Amino acid sequence: MSADINNLEQIASQVRRDIVRMVHACQSGHPGGSLGCTDYFVALYFHAMKHDPSFNMNGVNEDLFFLSNGHISPVFYSTLARAGYFPVSELSTFRKIDSRLQGHPTTHEHLPGIRIASGSLGQGLSVAIGAAQAKKLNKDDSLIYVLMGDGELQEGQVWEAAMYAPHNKIDNLIAAVDYNGAQIDGSTEQVLSLGNLRAKWEAFGWDVLEVEKGNDMASVIQGIDEAKSRTGKGKPVVILLHTEMGNGVDYMMGSHKWHGVAPNDEQLELALNQLPRTIGDY
Amino acid sequence: MKKYTYTESKDTRSGFGAGLLEAGKQNENVVALCADLIGSLKMNDFIKEFPERFFQIGIAEANMMGIAAGLTIGGKIPFTGTFANFSTGRVYDQIRQSIAYSDKNVKICASHAGLTLGEDGATHQILEDIGLMKMLPGMTVINPCDFNQTKAATIAIANYEGPVYLRFGRPVVPNFTPADQTFEVGKAVMLNEGTDVTIIATGHLVWEAIQAGEELEKLGIHAEIINIHTIKPLDEEAVLKSVTKTGCVVTAEEHNRLGGLGDSVAQLLATKKPSPQEFVAVNDSFGESGTPAQLMEKYGLNAKSIVAAARKVIARK
Numbered sequence: 001m002s003a004d005i006n007n008l009e010q011i012a013s014q015v016r017r018d019i020v021r022m023v024h025a026c027q028s029g030h031p032g033g034s035l036g037c038t039d040y041f042v043a044l045y046f047h048a049m050k051h052d053p054s055f056n057m058n059g060v061n062e063d064l065f066f067l068s069n070g071h072i073s074p075v076f077y078s079t080l081a082r083a084g085y086f087p088v089s090e091l092s093t094f095r096k097i098d099s100r101l102q103g104h105p106t107t108h109e110h111l112p113g114i115r116i117a118s119g120s121l122g123q124g125l126s127v128a129i130g131a132a133q134a135k136k137l138n139k140d141d142s143l144i145y146v147l148m149g150d151g152e153l154q155e156g157q158v159w160e161a162a163m164y165a166p167h168n169k170i171d172n173l174i175a176a177v178d179y180n181g182a183q184i185d186g187s188t189e190q191v192l193s194l195g196n197l198r199a200k201w202e203a204f205g206w207d208v209l210e211v212e213k214g215n216d217m218a219s220v221i222q223g224i225d226e227a228k229s230r231t232g233k234g235k236p237v238v239i240l241l242h243t244e245m246g247n248g249v250d251y252m253m254g255s256h257k258w259h260g261v262a263p264n265d266e267q268l269e270l271a272l273n274q275l276p277r278t279i280g281d282y
Numbered sequence: 283m284k285k286y287t288y289t290e291s292k293d294t295r296s297g298f299g300a301g302l303l304e305a306g307k308q309n310e311n312v313v314a315l316c317a318d319l320i321g322s323l324k325m326n327d328f329i330k331e332f333p334e335r336f337f338q339i340g341i342a343e344a345n346m347m348g349i350a351a352g353l354t355i356g357g358k359i360p361f362t363g364t365f366a367n368f369s370t371g372r373v374y375d376q377i378r379q380s381i382a383y384s385d386k387n388v389k390i391c392a393s394h395a396g397l398t399l400g401e402d403g404a405t406h407q408i409l410e411d412i413g414l415m416k417m418l419p420g421m422t423v424i425n426p427c428d429f430n431q432t433k434a435a436t437i438a439i440a441n442y443e444g445p446v447y448l449r450f451g452r453p454v455v456p457n458f459t460p461a462d463q464t465f466e467v468g469k470a471v472m473l474n475e476g477t478d479v480t481i482i483a484t485g486h487l488v489w490e491a492i493q494a495g496e497e498l499e500k501l502g503i504h505a506e507i508i509n510i511h512t513i514k515p516l517d518e519e520a521v522l523k524s525v526t527k528t529g530c531v532v533t534a535e536e537h538n539r540l541g542g543l544g545d546s547v548a549q550l551l552a553t554k555k556p557s558p559q560e561f562v563a564v565n566d567s568f569g570e571s572g573t574p575a576q577l578m579e580k581y582g583l584n585a586k587s588i589v590a591a592a593r594k595v596i597a598r599k
Binding site for chain 2: 057058059060064066106107108115116117118119120122123124125126127128129130131132133134135137138140156157160161163164167168
């Protein structure tokens, strides 16, 4: 198990390098949330999910992942490339003209691994529920995963979906909230308080579990495994994933300021010095 | 003038209900969603026949559009049902991102479109929906004219890959198109061949156009009447061929003159065959409460208005 964790940490380090290099190369994009969610993405695609990088849109008998907060596309793209969905060299095209790696994820350019466009917030949970219901109709017992931002929970549609899933016993669904407490204009506490998030999800009828250390691979693995064990029991499951925006790059941590800002040349060097090259850069 | 008769009047929304049931029988992947308007959308027969393939969403249209998009991932063909206002304006961004931009095979089925919703008034009488939907890249926009055509359209779109907006209405209207018609998406239906003016109508205005054609005939004017049930993609060939012959056109629709069928025809003609055109449509205003007939009269959406527009446009040739 510890060798496994070590391996996942190596992948995560490389994904973090990819993220800062991608964002630096086009001088735009969202490094903060991407770095914070890196461990979760790596744990999903390299540990938890049953999935096939040869990619088929319907994903029959595969676990499917949906990214609702599409602005953290760098971590999504890097993870997909590192998992074999498309060549890692394509990461250099991120946000550039004629690229399949659009600023926010899209199916429109037929990038393997993407099943829905996201970016305009609040829509991913609904889509995930639909995909979960399709799986039930198809008697396909694999799982649906969806990740949302915590600021994103300010969108009303999220709560329409949150009300719907328990009523309909969508128990093949594991939602996660990137609970980093930060959004563009400041902390969620300042901008629009989320209040008692656990109580809110519980009141809506969800089985809630918290991963206190969302940037510790062992904790993340344990949390996802626990969430999986709670599926199939009549309730949807949500993970409150406590992460740190910018995790892995010291000057980006503990601030919302790197939500959507790219590092300059000097800052890139500084970041890369903190992130060991493991598998190899693209 | 070719004679059109009918034995009964029926609502187009019931045509949708009948078509949905039939589509469900033909293809087990057809599923239906509704946002607390089962009775209004006439979805009861489908639900009775296929309870496990129906999803009651509650009053949460944004969630409904997202769930519909998700259901396509797994091969389902979702038909969403609610009023036209809540099918479009209320959920425009959900449709734009999760359905149209994501190329999802969702059929957005919208009842109570336009003024003929009647007494509920302007909050519910959307007159902008065709425009909203036709502006979305890849979206097909269909507005059938009677019960039989709405039923045929509903069955046809289940077999038509890609997002579709299907618009129909609340009131009973003459059911004059054949019960056994083949519905071809994007193909205009020639109702009457004429030489003096082309009348292009969609939805409830098609029957009014036929009435207008009969009135014009009495005045010695031979109108060519075309039923455009598919506004996007527009049957450009049919429009150009007809207007080349007649030299002028009247478009008629239960919609704002901005953004509707008339706009699409005008854009086509401006680039391919500049010709005089008159618009029978709502003149950039909201609706109001009243009976359907009173409203169609007040807002100038009936045979009388089409006759006046035809005479005016012929004089401009």
